[in-house]
Amino acid sequence: MTDPALLVRDLDETELLARVFPLLPPGEATDVGPGDDAAVVRAPDGRYVVSTDVLVEDRHFRRRWSSGYDVGRRAAVQNLADVAAMGARPTALVVSLVVPGDLPVAWVTDLARGLADATSPVGAAVVGGDLSGGDAVVVAVTVHGDLAGRRPVLRSGARAGDVVAHAGVRGRSAAGLALLDARTAVPSDGAPGASGPFAPLVAGYLRPWAPLDAGPAAADAGTTAMLDVSDGLLRDAGRLARASGVVVDLDRAALEPDVAELADAARALGSEDPEGTALAWVLSGGEDHGLLATFPAGTPLPEPFRAVGHVRALDGQGPRVTLDGHEPAVGPGWDHFGGR
Amino acid sequence: MTDPALLVRDLDETELLARVFPLLPPGEATDVGPGDDAAVVRAPDGRYVVSTDVLVEDRHFRRRWSSGYDVGRRAAVQNLADVAAMGARPTALVVSLVVPGDLPVAWVTDLARGLADATSPVGAAVVGGDLSGGDAVVVAVTVHGDLAGRRPVLRSGARAGDVVAHAGVRGRSAAGLALLDARTAVPSDGAPGASGPFAPLVAGYLRPWAPLDAGPAAADAGTTAMLDVSDGLLRDAGRLARASGVVVDLDRAALEPDVAELADAARALGSEDPEGTALAWVLSGGEDHGLLATFPAGTPLPEPFRAVGHVRALDGQGPRVTLDGHEPAVGPGWDHFGGR
Known part of the structure; x- marks a missing residue:
């Protein structure tokens, strides 16, 4: 000691x-x-x-x-x-x-x-x-x-028709940060995140976990493009979209379990729109360190990947990220350099 | 632009x-x-x-x-x-x-x-x-x-009887730093180091040069131990001595050309003992980024290595650096962490 x-x-x-x-x-x-x-x-x-x-x-x-x-x-x-x-x-x-x-x-x-x-x-x-x-x-x-002989997986290989999949947690780090922020504004009686129902979210910010085995597993399964989601799902999906020259369309329903899980924390923080706040954490929260990858349609997804969208061909509006086919109504995410 | x-x-x-x-x-x-x-x-x-x-x-x-x-x-x-x-x-x-x-x-x-x-x-x-x-x-x-197939050269391989050799400049960076310090204390009319007889010394501090080819050349020539001299000749030679369990004895006469070259700068800075100041720069000045290496006796030294001493067996006083067989009368050198 x-x-x-x-x-x-x-x-x-x-x-x-x-x-x-x-x-x-x-x-x-x-x-x-x-x-x-x-x-x-x-x-x-x-x-x-x-x-x-x-x-x-x-x-x-x-x-x-x-x-x-x-x-x-x-x-x-x-x-x-x-x-x-x-x-x-x-x-x-x-x-x-x-x-x-x-x-x-x-x-x-x-x-x-x-x-x-x-x-x-x-x-x-x-x-x-x-x-x-x-x-x-x-x-x-x-x-x-x-790489153990694997081809390095770049951001640029996604093709129209691919499934977009994610491994790891979504929005937990942002929720944990918001909880810490709130506790600081109104000092509580315990160490931040030491206990309480939202302790796992706070821990998700303080000590993030990444699905490291999922990276090589995705490569072995034939992933066409992959990146670490460090700056938020929308922002990092946008990077993949631009590098690959495609549209990444995320599926709101696929993110519903995450939104539901985080809405309680948003509610506890006094959000007037808990589902909206939770969706913003899921789409724009940084530092979750999950993996976003694209796979040819029909590829059995390796654990713990879950389908969250599809890759679409460019349609004249340039590479971008959509949510159920529309421009997402939340900000683009976290800029490590300039802050949020 | x-x-x-x-x-x-x-x-x-x-x-x-x-x-x-x-x-x-x-x-x-x-x-x-x-x-x-x-x-x-x-x-x-x-x-x-x-x-x-x-x-x-x-x-x-x-x-x-x-x-x-x-x-x-x-x-x-x-x-x-x-x-x-x-x-x-x-x-x-x-x-x-x-x-x-x-x-x-x-x-x-x-x-x-x-x-x-x-x-x-x-x-x-x-x-x-x-x-x-x-x-x-x-x-x-x-x-x-x-390494291109070479054995990595560690600090720990020096043996009694080896020649101690150095490639690169000695004391220039410390002299350059002292010149910059003095110009700041008494502002001059030009940009620091832009001109004047000591400009090469100032440049030696601002833009150090390292004999990069000498490293692989020393390995090919059979060097027994080597390290980068970033914290001063005495301090880094001491690291080699401790890692190898030997005494590194430096030869004052071999350092004389460096001392002579730097004494003018020490004099210009008003040193009462220009040779002593120059010797301190040579022995203790950091950030020259030369290479200190040991070679079995009789090894032809690759360019630009120059013999600066010998490795002696331990004599009961522990691994250390000596100058002409005696404890050097100047400080041990630069600590990047705590400063000088």
Whole structure:
């Protein structure tokens, strides 16, 4: 147990890394792990998938809501989902971490535990990192994956007639964020999300889960296009539509179970239109990290994919997303850069 | 030419990326470049080398001294050097970039040009990235390299009797930083480092150069241990000594040309002991990004390595660095984390 009063500024970089490295178990693909100028990772199929994502304090998380463990889990999961969305399995991560001097060392070791807990179960590992001081916490993760001979699944392969399917949760992270926001506005008696009927939604925001096995499974099943839904279903479906030159038509009825599940939370927050609020979370909420994929009609969908729409040919109005054939009546979603 | 008045906050993430991606030429190893959930990079020898390094505004650079181009070059070079230090050739980089809203867009596109100019000549490319808003600029780069069948060169293989050799510049970056510091304290009439007899030293700090070919060449020549000198010769030699369980004895006479070259700058800065100041820069100055390597005695040193000392067996006082057999009389070097 790290002394909670021990701060980052009390240690030098070497001492801090000495507390972090032992928390990071080696991965199945690791030849040389942390501690040298670089790590060496195996890439048995002669290629590797690589992606990077950055989390910035007070943009992507707040320290009063998210523990170091939560941030570590989130940073890992959002990166792992990018690998899965290519049809690959995650193998190795490196992490650049910027920390203020007054951050407790325990926050950093909790972050390492969160990273380890999200990566170890899928056979991936943190193989290297860098630490720097700074005024706000920044966690930049780069993730790598192995395609095991699969063709990488791009966003650009969707064809008219394909089924649009989604794996993972829809709108939970946005609902969880709204609940945390409301609790902050009207302080309650417990730690945010620690208990109560909506605790799973709050956890969905703080510690998102991604259906990582579904990515390679979709590739094996013949998915034509796929991407990670990090910025909201509408926004990310729009990216797939533009990359593929098609119209993605979502099916409102297919999203009804999600809307029904989240309407109670919208009601509890005082929404005058709980179903509308829940639908907005489902369509525009970011950071759920599900996978959106298209499959040729008739393809048996691998678990846990569920059909949520169809791909239509362009009709003169350009690539876009429709809901039951019409322009959706909610905003486009989350912009990580400019905020909502 | 980007309008200098156009700020980051005037664009959304997609618009900003659309200005950056065209500045990043594809690399020789790139299968899938920027724009999808992840890139795909070839790893012909079934492994890849990977390392990450982060630069933080006002910790590692100041915007009034360093242009976006300078920071891009520096971020690339310090990462490329880590790959070279393993005996590998750089292939691909990904970049996570945090930018304040009031940063000119031209600063970001200049950064991309700096990254491209440092990576393209060695056949490497930026294959992906992420952008976020934040209060200070943070540039987190992850670099990958190809060993082409070579054994990765670790820090731990130095043996008593080995020659210690260095490739690259020594102390120039620290001298350049001291010159910039002095010009700021006593404002001069020109842009820092733009001209004058010491401009090459200032450039050595702003736009460091690393002997990237020397890494694989050292591996091919049979180097027993190697690392990138980013935190000062003494500090990094100490890391090699500890990892290998040896004493690294540096030869003061071998460093004399560097001391002589930098003493004029120390004199111009008013040092009462110009040779001593120059020696401190050579021994303790960070961010030169040369390579320190050990070779079995009698090995012909590949260019541009120069012998700077010998490896001695442990003598009861533990792994350490000595200068002509004695404890060096200057500090240990640069701590990127806590500062100097």
